[in-house]
Amino acid sequence: MRHLAAELGAAALAAPGGARLERGDLAALGPGRAVPAGAVVAFCLSDPAALIRGVVALDGHAGAMLLLSGALAREAAEALIARAGAGVLVTDRADLAPGCATVGIADAAVAGGVRAGDAQTRWLLTTSGTTGLPKIVAHTLGSLSRSVYRFGGQAAPVWGLVYDPTRFAGMQVTLQALIGGGTLVAADTHLPLAEQVAALAGAGVTHLSATPTLWRRLLMVPGIGALALKQATLGGEIADQTVLDAVARAFPGARVTHIYASTEAGVGFSVNDGQAGFPADYLNAAPGGVRLKLADDMLWLKPPVMAPQTGGATVEIDAEGYVRSGDLVRIEDGRIHFLGRENGLINVGGVKIYPETVENVVKTVPGVALVQVSAKKNPLTGTLVLAEVALAPGAEAERVRRAIQETCRAALVREAVPAIIRFVDGFETNAAGKLVRITKGAA
Amino acid sequence: MNELEQSIRQVFAQVWAQEKGSAAPELTPDTVLLESGLDSLGFAIFVSSLDEELGFDPFTLSEDAFYPQTFAEFVAFYEKYRPKA
Numbered sequence: 001m002r003h004l005a006a007e008l009g010a011a012a013l014a015a016p017g018g019a020r021l022e023r024g025d026l027a028a029l030g031p032g033r034a035v036p037a038g039a040v041v042a043f044c045l046s047d048p049a050a051l052i053r054g055v056v057a058l059d060g061h062a063g064a065m066l067l068l069s070g071a072l073a074r075e076a077a078e079a080l081i082a083r084a085g086a087g088v089l090v091t092d093r094a095d096l097a098p099g100c101a102t103v104g105i106a107d108a109a110v111a112g113g114v115r116a117g118d119a120q121t122r123w124l125l126t127t128s129g130t131t132g133l134p135k136i137v138a139h140t141l142g143s144l145s146r147s148v149y150r151f152g153g154q155a156a157p158v159w160g161l162v163y164d165p166t167r168f169a170g171m172q173v174t175l176q177a178l179i180g181g182g183t184l185v186a187a188d189t190h191l192p193l194a195e196q197v198a199a200l201a202g203a204g205v206t207h208l209s210a211t212p213t214l215w216r217r218l219l220m221v222p223g224i225g226a227l228a229l230k231q232a233t234l235g236g237e238i239a240d241q242t243v244l245d246a247v248a249r250a251f252p253g254a255r256v257t258h259i260y261a262s263t264e265a266g267v268g269f270s271v272n273d274g275q276a277g278f279p280a281d282y283l284n285a286a287p288g289g290v291r292l293k294l295a296d297d298m299l300w301l302k303p304p305v306m307a308p309q310t311g312g313a314t315v316e317i318d319a320e321g322y323v324r325s326g327d328l329v330r331i332e333d334g335r336i337h338f339l340g341r342e343n344g345l346i347n348v349g350g351v352k353i354y355p356e357t358v359e360n361v362v363k364t365v366p367g368v369a370l371v372q373v374s375a376k377k378n379p380l381t382g383t384l385v386l387a388e389v390a391l392a393p394g395a396e397a398e399r400v401r402r403a404i405q406e407t408c409r410a411a412l413v414r415e416a417v418p419a420i421i422r423f424v425d426g427f428e429t430n431a432a433g434k435l436v437r438i439t440k441g442a443a
Numbered sequence: 444m445n446e447l448e449q450s451i452r453q454v455f456a457q458v459w460a461q462e463k464g465s466a467a468p469e470l471t472p473d474t475v476l477l478e479s480g481l482d483s484l485g486f487a488i489f490v491s492s493l494d495e496e497l498g499f500d501p502f503t504l505s506e507d508a509f510y511p512q513t514f515a516e517f518v519a520f521y522e523k524y525r526p527k528a
Contacts, residue, residue: 217477220476380486380487381483384487405461419484
């Protein structure tokens with residue numbers, strides 16, 4: 001695969017209330033003089049359309065592009081810029097003071113800018129961890145756009161971008177539109193959601209992809225019916241029947257698709273029948289040449305082509321080439337339903353949290369004798385973090401509650417801060433040596 | 444204002460203080476919940492805190508896929524699914 005500007009389909013980029021760039025305008029974008037060939041370039045932009053212009057201009061020229069969310073806290077942004085060894089920062093924020101050259105998007109992406117050769121630029125995306133600093137994961141344009149579907153001219157969709165394009169899911173939508181063809185409408189995520197929806201509707205958006213958490217939120221926006229969707233896609237979290245039904249009811253003309261993706265196996269597939277889970281028939285034949293099998297409620301997947309492993313994660317592969325997904329499932333009425341992660345990983349609106357990490361922080365709070373962190377089901381975000389706490393003798397519950405919140409807020413990402421703190425009288429251990437909560441007198 | 448609505452307002456104020464560190468804005472029947480200033484995580488915490496306080500969660504009990512938009516709709520939704528004594 002060549003650089004992004006050379007791979008553009010019949011694409012256009014529209015910012016609501018802003019300029020529209022046609023395919024020719026996008027294809028003409030190249031590096032400004034401020035960006036030396038082979039440089040590691042960090043982007044930290046609050047305007048998603050500016051970020052997209054930047055990656056189109058610099059892919060094939062920069063050695064690497066580090067995509068940071070424009071909403072990232074200053075300390076975290078500066079730490080990641082240093083960790084990636086960036087030589088240039090492209091930003092529209094005034095508060096960042098990294099130890100490298102800083103330029104605006106107008107100096108980084110210019111019409112008629114000329115790439116030095118056609119380098120294989122590394123795309124550095126971040127994933128949020130449980131603790132403060134996000135992890136950097138390296139991709140290539142090829143690995144990010146593997147699932148892009150190329151539309152023919154007439155049927156070109158209008159994609160609404162409501163995800164942050166610096167995140168994996170948001171970049172997938174972006175590349176689908178840019179390479180697959182279609183108009184990408186980037187919502188201004190700083191505006192209230194109702195105004196974003198009105199802008200997307202005004203721009204004629206037909207295709208929208210969001211997490212179940214974001215869909216539930218969108219469905220609470222008055223005027224959501226103004227979106228005339230042909231395609232509604234849910235991904236990144238388990239889609240339950242309620243949210244699938246609600247999306248189908250809100251958009252009667254739309255095909256409703258939910259996506260299962262395994263980062264472990266580097267594959268995924270989509271389900272279009274509007275039912276939660278996926279057909280048990282997929283065990284015989286799954287879409288996209290992926291092969292599936294179950295063992296002890298664990299889903300194993302065999303990709304058609306084994307993906308290169310990134311991020312240093314160790315995956316378990318059996319003798320037949322199946323990858324252990326870590327996702328627990330249950331067969332019921334001919335469907336395979338997802339139950340959650342085997343290691344107790346808690347998914348709060350798409351952010352994955354290790355309970356042990358949260359427990360280790362809560363344990364440091366004076367007055368806490370014992371703590372157990374688990375997932376509490378939530379109808380809006382799938383799950384929330386629940387901390388059950390046994391107090392040390394003499395400790396005062398309300399004071400400890402506030403201390404837990406303050407300590408966790410300083411040490412953890414917001415999603416990992418216990419949303420619900422419940423005080424219990426004590427824990428006992430079961431035969432497996434696992435803590436069991438004593439329910440009497442829970443506050 | 445009945446007892447249920449009072450509890451809902453009280454929990455809203457608690458969650459607001461916890462998440463935003465300030466006094467909660469006034470909720471009128473027409474307040475659009477999304478525009479109250481709580482983001483989606485804050486709103487999720489609000490619903491789970493109500494579950495802890497009231498012992499039920501209409502979003503989970505409800506058979507039909509409904510997402511209330513205004514505060515009045517929200518209270519009516521809780522009223523409808525409140526367990527009968």
